[in-house]
Amino acid sequence: MAPEVHHLFNHPIADHSFSADRQTLAVARENNVELYGKTGGKFQLKDELTGHDKLVTGVDIAPRSGKIVTCSQDRNAYVWEPSPEGWKPTLVLLRINRAATCVRWAPSETKFAVGSGARLIPVCYFEEEDNWWVSKHLKKPIRSTITTVSWHPNSVLLAAGSTDGHARVFSSFVKGVDARPEPSVWGERLPFNTVCGEFLNNTAGWVHSVAFSPSGNALAFAAHDSSVTVVYPSAPEQAPRAVLSVSTQLLPFMSLLWSSETEIIAAGYDCEAYRLQGNEQGWQLAGSLESEGRPGIQDQREESALNMFRQMDLKGKTTDDTKLKTVHQNTISTIRSFNESGGTVRKLSSNGVDGRVVVWTI
């Protein structure tokens, strides 16, 4: 099926998020977050969340509560709630002295994690008594900027990728907010800031994206060495069962998404999304998502002779080759699940530096 392309504007999109009903789309554009509503087949600008005074780096809509969390290079995060007078922001006490780089709600929607350049991860939760979002810091042993965070389905374990080349799994258990998690391959007792895993690939390139598999029993991370590494842990405090690294011929991936336990979709600087397939025995690249008919480029039209010579005169060539053959015309920065059924992602959405949001059918 042809991908749904929404070219919103000619400006980079840092992050995007759809509401649960997929009718509202939030995109981070410069210092603001823009809310688009679906009318007909198109997305129309409906509202704007203004408040940050530097580049917004992350936006996430909680699927059930509808609250929107945003974070920015101005070192702040806001939680936006709908009210009769429009969206009402609440400032979050992050207590960081460097930019916030990414933000994600936990599946429980009672917490969210913010990556930052201050070498720590504020895990934020709502304090009923003070009517205020407060944070606890995951600090050790992070040595550099956190570029990406991703939640385990149990809302306690958090994976984070950093520019120090490590992908780490932490416990973000907050007393009074979280229920005691079931023991898993990552650990049994999980007080706050337990390091459940720390992984590094051979080149130690910095990590752009981390993701837990749907079951939460495997972790994948993409690094700047154009590789994807998949880790299968065995038991707490023990070496993982398998660490599988796929070095690709492509440019680095910026974002990862597990579509099932045996398939990962990765996209990044090559401007298109690729499939990786495998299991504990090994992983390999299994082609591009776009290979089945590229809809972005129309077939070469029959040019009139006049037109051809005019083009040659104007540009010194007959065909216009300033467009990439991919749907996205620049780096893809985030991919997210759009539609799931039976534990498998059926559709995904991507956003890029080219100002497009695209919905793909896998």
Next chain:
Amino acid sequence: MAAVNWRTINIDALDPDSPANFDLSTLTPAVAPVSTADVQSLATQIRQLLRGGDNEGALRGALENPPYGADERGKDIHLATVIEILQSIRQSDMSPILSRIYQSEGGTEALDVLMKYVYKGMAQSNAAPPAKHITPQATGFSQIHSRGTGEGGGQAMSVLLSWHEKVVEIAGPGCIVRVMTDRRTV
């Protein structure tokens, strides 16, 4: 105090948690130290293969044992060995050898190492000749002159450029990105 421009204060030096205050090598994968003598003996073995006409075996041997843990001298010896192998392989043989290496076990890694040596070789053949006979100039523009006298590296450079082209054909731009990313240098 008033004269201190606070914007120029290096705040990282004052912060005990700052990355400026810890050893960055703790972040990188550990590499086993290699003595210069070991590199030397490997070089001799590889030269023997080369003399016996086994170019591919020599190249494979050199790429499978990069001396990441060696000191500068050891690394230079290995670089010289690799360059010698590269120069002794004919242009028409490059692609078949590279695709055979790429398809074998650990082939991606081997071509990444080769790419590191191609880049290191390019950096060297520019810098080496002028170091011998250029007198330092007060103007500090010795860079411009070194271009002209760098002709000695011309032939080595053309060999390296054609290797570069062939490696990218097979291992893709990914291998260039890995050379830039990898903390293990040759």
